[in-house]
Amino acid sequence: MKLKVLVVDDEALARSRLRTLLGDCVAPAAEVLAEAADAVQAMSALRQLSFDAVLLDIRMPGADGMALARTMAALPHPPAVVFVTAHAEHAVQAFELEAVDYLTKPVRLQRLQQALQKVERLAQAARVPQAHMSQEMLIIQDRGRTERVPLAEVLYLKAELKYITVRTASRSYILDGSLSELEERHAAQFMRIHRNALIARHAVRALEKHFDPEEGEGWAVRLNGIDELLAVSRRQLGAVREAIAG
Numbered sequence: 001m002k003l004k005v006l007v008v009d010d011e012a013l014a015r016s017r018l019r020t021l022l023g024d025c026v027a028p029a030a031e032v033l034a035e036a037a038d039a040v041q042a043m044s045a046l047r048q049l050s051f052d053a054v055l056l057d058i059r060m061p062g063a064d065g066m067a068l069a070r071t072m073a074a075l076p077h078p079p080a081v082v083f084v085t086a087h088a089e090h091a092v093q094a095f096e097l098e099a100v101d102y103l104t105k106p107v108r109l110q111r112l113q114q115a116l117q118k119v120e121r122l123a124q125a126a127r128v129p130q131a132h133m134s135q136e137m138l139i140i141q142d143r144g145r146t147e148r149v150p151l152a153e154v155l156y157l158k159a160e161l162k163y164i165t166v167r168t169a170s171r172s173y174i175l176d177g178s179l180s181e182l183e184e185r186h187a188a189q190f191m192r193i194h195r196n197a198l199i200a201r202h203a204v205r206a207l208e209k210h211f212d213p214e215e216g217e218g219w220a221v222r223l224n225g226i227d228e229l230l231a232v233s234r235r236q237l238g239a240v241r242e243a244i245a246g
Contacts, residue, residue, distance in 0.1 A: 002031040003116055003123075004050065006079070008042045008068070009035075009057040018055055018084065018107065025113050028120045039063035043071065051079040053100070053119045058085040069099065073205055076224060080119040098206050098244065136186075138166060140173045149173060151189065155203045155223050156230060157182055159196040169225030191243055193221055194233045207232065207244055 005022060009015045015035045022030040033049050036042035038060050045051075054072065058065035065083060072078050081098070086105040100122065101115035136151040149166060158165045159179040166173040183190060183198055190198040203223040210220035212231055219237055220229040232240050 002029045003052040003119060004033050005030050006042065006045055006049075006051045006054045007032055007035045008037075008039075008054060008060075008065070009084070010037050010060040011057075012037075014057065014084075014105070018112075021107060021109055021112050022055075024109055025116055027113065028116055030116055039068040039071070042068055046072065046075065046079070050077070052123055053080045053082055053116070055082050055084050058083060058087060073098070078205065078224075080122055082115045082119065096208075138173075138175060140166065140175055142174065147173070151186065155200050155225055157190065157198045158230075167226065167228075191240065193236050193240055194231055197230055199223060199230060201243060204244055207240060 007015050007018050007022075009018070015037075019032050019035070022032055030053075033051060034045040036045055039062055042054070042056075046054075056065045056069060063071075065085070069081050069083075072081065080100045082101045082103060083099050084103045084105065084107060088104050100118045103111055103115060137148040138151060138154065140147045140149055149168065153168045154166055155169060156165075156167045157175075157179060158167070162176075164175040164177055164179055164182070166175050179196070179198065183192055186198075189201060191201055192198050199221060200223070203225065204221055205224045206222045207219060208222060208229075209217070210229055210231065211217050212220075218234070219232045219240075221232055221240065222229055
């Protein structure tokens with residue numbers, strides 16, 4: 001299966017070269033579904049089509065590539081971002097935005113192929129948990145009512161007092177159970193970020209710096225589908241970084 005790619009660069013020759021290189025990629029193969037010369041054109045394409053990856057220049061007229069990457073991260077199903085630029089000094093900032101890779105111009109076929117392999121691994125990792133979870137349910141008992149909540153819809157599980165908050169994009173539920181037992185049972189789909197919280201691996205959008213009034217400066221994860229930030233403990237930070245990097 002070919003990866004579906006959007007190429008974003010204000011220089012037509014640069015877009016043409018990337019299209020040619022992508023045509024030579026074989027493991028995985030890639031197909032350019034659209035091109036864009038700026039952020040406005042890119043967002044228009046993203047609203048119309050679904051992409052696995054965006055090859056994104058940084059310095060462009062109007063909103064630059066960094067700003068566009070932040071906007072794309074808020075999409076319900078954001079594509080993987082591979083920055084392609086002549087300026088190496090933006091690499092640290094790019095990876096803070098959870099870029100899959102950072103290529104410097106002129107791009108070599110081998111490096112582009114490696115970047116696409118990273119995109120493919122991320123796409124496969126996102127599909128596998130969903131397939132495993134598609135039939136699994138959490139049974140919620142609430143005021144005499146029993147409700148089946150698909151595990152695939154759960155974004156996080158958080159222990160609070162004697163209960164566990166089960167959060168989906170649309171609402172919260174209260175579950176009577178053990179967070180440790182849920183972690184053991186669903187380790188492939190959820191990862192621990194704090195002694196009191198598990199998050200769905202497929203829902204992670206970003207890891208970012210965060211100030212907590214009680215714990216001070218630290219890190220938090222942002223999930224697709226909700227605005228709430230979830231604190232990451234220092235003990236779990238390395239594992240969370242590794243999981244997000246793939």
